[in-house]
Amino acid sequence: MRVAIGLLLGVLGQAAAAGPPSLGQADEALTRRFTPGSVARGTYVVYRSERRVSDLAAELKAQDLAPSQGAWKPERQDALEAFDGASRADRFRIAELYVGIHPFVARGSLVRDGRRLAYTLISPYPDATLTRLEPGTLVIVFHVPF
Numbered sequence: 025m026r027v028a029i030g031l032l033l034g035v036l037g038q039a040a041a042a043g044p045p046s047l048g049q050a051d052e053a054l055t056r057r058f059t060p061g062s063v064a065r066g067t068y069v070v071y072r073s074e075r076r077v078s079d080l081a082a083e084l085k086a087q088d089l090a091p092s093q094g095a096w097k098p099e100r101q102d103a104l105e106a107f108d109g110a111s112r113a114d115r116f117r118i119a120e121l122y123v124g125i126h127p128f129v130a131r132g133s134l135v136r137d138g139r140r141l142a143y144t145l146i147s148p149y150p151d152a153t154l155t156r157l158e159p160g161t162l163v164i165v166f167h168v169p170f
Contacts, residue, residue, distance in 0.1 A: 045080065045083040045084060045087075046073075046075075047071040047073060047080070047163045047165070048071040048072050048073025048074065048075065048160070048161070048163060049071060049072055049073070050069055050070070050071050051070055051071060051072050051152070053152035054070040054071075054072060054152050054162065055068060055069060055070040056152075057070075057114070057150075057152050057154070058070055058107065058109070058110065058162070058164060059109070059164065059166075060109060066167065067166065067167050067169070068164065068165065068166050068167070069164075069165045069167075070162065070163065070164050070165070071162070071163040071165070072149070072158065072160060072161075072162060072163075073160050073161045073162075073163060074159070074160045075160065075161055076147065076160075076161065077098045077128045077129075077130055077145045077146070077147035077161045078098050078128070078130075080130075080145055080161055080163065081096045081097070081098050081130040081132070081145055082096070084096055084132060084134065084143060085132065087134055088132060088133075088134055091132060092132075095131065095132035095133070096130050096131075096132040097130060098128040098129065098130040098145070098147075099128065099129060099130070100126040100127070100128060100129075101126060101127060101128075101129040102126060103118050103119060103121070103122035103125070103126070103127055104118065104119060105129070106127050106129045106144075106146050107146075114154060117150075117154040118150060118154065121150050121154065121155075121156070121157055122157070125148070125157070127146050127147055127148060127149070128145075128146070128147045129144065129145065129146050130143075130144075130145040131143065131144050131145070133168070139167060139168070139170075140168040141165055141166065141167055141168065142165070142166040142168055143163060143164070143165055143166075144163070144164040144166075145161050145162070145163050145164075146161065146162045146164075147159075147160060147161040147162070148160070149161065149162030150162075
């Protein structure tokens with residue numbers, strides 16, 4: 025029993041010591057474009073990363089002590105499903121950008137500093153003007169209110 029508790033505490037300590045992975049560069053223009061404007065500032069933060077979606081998802085999953093089934097698994101998805109919160113006008117432009125392309129999308133959540141954060145990772149992703157797709161990964165972080 026002591027060994028099991030020691031191992032569990034060791035794992036918890038490693039996950040906490042590892043800290044959050046680098047999500048890339050916070051991008052205010054992408055945050056305005058892909059998140060609801062009616063919520064308090066800071067509720068959502070959008071990052072752009074040069075890293076692959078699979079690498080980011082694996083790093084986040086390693087810190088998830090109780091991942092739900094399917095969490096953090098990058099899967100091909102219809103672009104409109106990936107950007108389900110986009111406005112009607114944006115949805116049309118997104119659909120045009122992704123013609124014939126299904127982005128990789130991974131979702132999951134973590135608790136950090138007593139707060140739940142929900143993550144959506146999308147690759148490739150549209151630039152803020154919705155005129156081209158960018159390589160790398162878009163990371164949408166939602167600070168879930170209590």
